[in-house]
Amino acid sequence: MSEIGATAGGGVERQAATAEDGEVRTWFRDLLAEHGFDVRLDAIGNLFGIHEFTPGAPYVLLGSHLDSQPLAGRYDGAYGVLAGLHAASRIVARHRDAGTVPTHNLAVVDWFNEEGCRFKPSMMGSGVHTGKLVLGAALDTADPRGVTVREALARLELGAGASEIPALAAYAEIHIEQGPSMSEQGIAIGAVASTWCAHKYEVVVHGEQGHTGSMRMADRKDALLGAAHLVVAVNELVREFPIEALHTTVSELYVEPNSPVTIAREVRMLIDLRAETTAELERAFALLTERIGAIEEATRTRVEFVSSSVWGAGPFVERGVRLVEEASEALGFSHARVKTLAGHDATNVKDVVPTVLMFVPSEDGISHNEREHTTDTAMLAGLDVLTHVAARLADGALDRP
Template sequence: MSFLDDFRTMSTFGATPGGGVERQAASAADGETRRWFGGWLAEQGFRVEVDAIGNIFGLLELVPGAPYVLVGSHLDSQPLAGRFDGAYGVLAGAHAARSVRDRAAAEGATPRFNVAVVDWFNEEGSRFKPSMMGSAVHIGRLPLETALATTDPRGVSVADALDAIGGRGEFTGLDVSAYAEIHVEQGRELEATGTTIGLVASTWTAQKLEVVVTGEQAHTGAAPMADRRDALFGAAKLIVAVRELIDGFEVEQLHTAVSEMYLDPNSPVALAREVRMLVDIRSPRQDLLETAVARLRTTIGSIAAEARVEIDIVDVVEWSSGPFLEAGVLLAGEEAARLGYSHRRSATVAGHDATNLKEVVPTVMLFVPSVDGISHNEREFTSDDDLLAGLDVLQSVLYRLCAGELETERTS
């Protein structure tokens, strides 16, 4: 089966009427995809392992006892999502790892490192927060016990959800020498410039603020307007303030959103006593992000007083901006040029597992174009030609990584 045939098969799991997929982390559809992927790996000669947080590893031991070059992404999705985000990188990584094995055998070469593909658990963070959970546990950034105890909006824990799909294993991990990931861009730059391959050189910084707005439940009709402490009114003003926060900054230097919200009691005849929401703020510069968050905190105080509610930031999750290893960017550019593909340096606004891995091992990240920049949407699309071009470059990059060409100390 070709890569495109395999990708079409993978896209049938959790398929939606709009042409996308819905397979949130540890859902039944995610479980079906994971089982298919594990079976595919086994058929291709990979040793399949699953760790305690549900990350799936497919290992090809080429040099007994040597560390591994790891390649992959994630199979879980947002609700009503596109079929390319994450899944493309996992399947391309698997095909690329297989090609490294086959090429080494054909050439009679002995790589310096082994190769393995990974499906990181819960990259999206739509069912369980935070996002990039599996890779965060892998690098030690998030304690395993904390991750397993995390619950979804219905109160189901990660541990129970994984157990329901047979998704927890006992694999204790592997010695990783380098990491590679390919992903659809989720932006317009590559398409707008007629470029086939993006060489990810940096990532934006982000803060995700969990906010609770507390008011007092009351009758929607009988309660005097002057007495009302409507949590939803306070939340509405905060939503507007989050959107207007960008007005104080240069264009496209700050992205803001309120991306999740729950209210109690959510009744047609009762004012909300509580609203829980997630505020997402991102910038290419740490100082701008900190300035924006400080301004928002001041605005929150004013909104709370005006709406007669309490507004508390109960949790903050942050990932920092920073460069990818320059030697990796250059190596990927050399391979794109050698293979005849147009390429340019890129920055990722979205978070990816590579942004976790780059903190601990040399990491290479590649982009392929997204039509109209659409992502987290059933209409997300990347052409077959671009998917195959990305795979072509990834295979060559991965071969060089396995040859030990990125044994370079990280620079700060």
């Protein structure tokens, strides 16, 4: 899989609905078929492989995403998709050999555009599937070059489809941690008990275009200067909170006209605020808006918030967390309850169906980087635990309150 979109630094680049994303999705479609799964595509381009034991029964869904950030690592998302297929295949084989049938059917998914780097927002495929995003609006979303999701999917050999995906009984996702805690503590399996929340704001800093040489300094309305002050203000928000209680980033900048002898008239940027509670994020945003007035006055620019996207904090179902702990105990793997600071498709799905999220360690906590690495031993341990958990889910372990 990692040969598709391979980068010189040992990672991958497969941004959503690019040729590389299309190639890896086609590769995965063929792999699903080889393992006996019926392949389906929904209208936003989520790719499903389903195995029906009992007609009309709901499905236990396993998976993650195959798209990546630019110059990314091999493991983020992709591990969870492959592990989901192998776990489901093991369970199907066991029931076939034993002549038994589980309570629920099984399916595997590659969620479309989890990363959100080409098309915003992130977790788009699972957002549409869970009703958090409107299909038409998602399809009309354009990348920085003006290409819409609808157009990009149409260009792929494996784009959007019209399949109706059956009802779900439960969802399980395994992922690399993307942080250092498990690696530092020597934990093999993380049972994710809760997620942080995130507020992301698309912001435009408005200035006035002019000549970098001839325009007097006192007359300038430099949008890039205003943006620079705003970047610093976002970073300095963390000083108002306990250490590591708030994470802040400006992760994207587009400068217009981006010419070597022209003062910027406009800067578009993405502000990313994350914390454990909504109250903390609301306080951080209030502090930021207080400082914006001074930035506008000092730089003679205007700051406009044009859109936002949010996912909330909250727990994962307790019975699912215990399933991961019980499976880890049964298989002899060390484990601990952990939180996810990153967003995952599971954070969307957990709000509509019982959901289990589990982690394996990331070496040195590195992620969204070509040096991202998780050992074979860690990945295989995770696959064993996922198989155990998925088998329990297929037998209805989360069906009862």
